Amino acid sequence: MSDPIPYKPQDNSAWPPSLFPPYKSTVKRAPTKPLVIIPQTLSEVTGPVYGHSKVEKYDNDLTLGHAGEPLGERIIVTGRLLDEDGRPVPNSLVELWQCNAAGRYAHKVDQHPAPLDPNFTGAGRCMTDAEGRYKFVTIKPGAYPWKNHHNAWRPAHIHFSLFGPSFLTRLVTQMFFPGDPLFPFDPIFNGIPDAKARDRMICKFDLDLTQPEWALGYNFDIVLRGRNATPMEH
């Protein structure tokens, strides 16, 4: 069997270092020894493939499934899952989670004294379509405090988990909202060295996606690590 066509290197201006002392929890959790460089083998260029059967039709609408509607500003979040050459990544699992409009997660560890919303859990999932597109309906999450440093607040964000076509394309990221005043103060956002790369984590308001009398629309394209060529081209 011939060696697999390799994926491009991880872009280290876009990816954060493991150790970033302003984000305090990295200090005891970042490896101290250099990573060992290994070649890409069949083990790395393959990866989990999810079947449609595991994702239900309404899993992408976080405003459903409770007795009533959640509080907050209703939003549509949609975009495309792409590789670095702009090729769509179809049929790939997208998982998302967030806090409620008041900035509180439906999680026992979250002790922020903001109200829980009985009509909002904040977890969703869907598969990308043939064009790599995904779509969620949810509410805009709130900012919330954390104890990293004095008066630390996370800018409003939605967590995303992506798989893509291989073990190497795994990505967990966060989507932020345009113009958030908390950006300069957030060590997680600023853990990304390059300002242009940070901007790629900010969704774009889109009037065309906005539905009159119903919900604001935001576009958020997600770009996974690409490949030198697709296997089909060889």
Next chain:
Amino acid sequence: MSYGQTPSQTVGPFFHFALPDEKLETLVTGQTKGERIDIEGRIVDGDGAPLPDALIEIWQANSEGRYDHAEDKQEKALDPTFHGWGRSATDMDGKFRFHTIKPGPVPGPGNTLQAPHVNVTVLARGMLKHLVTRLYFEGEKLNADDPILARINEPERRGTLIAKKSGGKYVFDIVLQGDNETVFFDV
């Protein structure tokens, strides 16, 4: 035109209601072919403290050594009951666990053969990006010639990737810092 990669951000401490599911710790059904194994491990930080908020994911070949993926074109049988992916959130003691089968060997670079191994992704609060490593099996003859283990220059560090058989389980602890720091890969 090149599109810039979307940066990685931490999974944070609040993913439990969205990502894990106890069912994802079991990769096998009653019909799955191969030697049943239980994997258990504990992940600790630089103080030796367990991580109660880590998420471990695994990806492995089936008992024949074939991945359930379009790019694995080996002439080995697929097992319709085995897809090779699992996910386990650590408990308050930093422990994770999987019920799976021992994978077969898969081809490596050139004409080499890779010893049976499980590919491991580590996500946690306090990690801006995930780490990747591998789990190999104690007592496996092919370990001695494995082309990836051979890339680890200090032979004594190779042992951090070898799961030890203990009490009917393969025990694979992940140490983020210190003398027994687990080898993580740049791939």
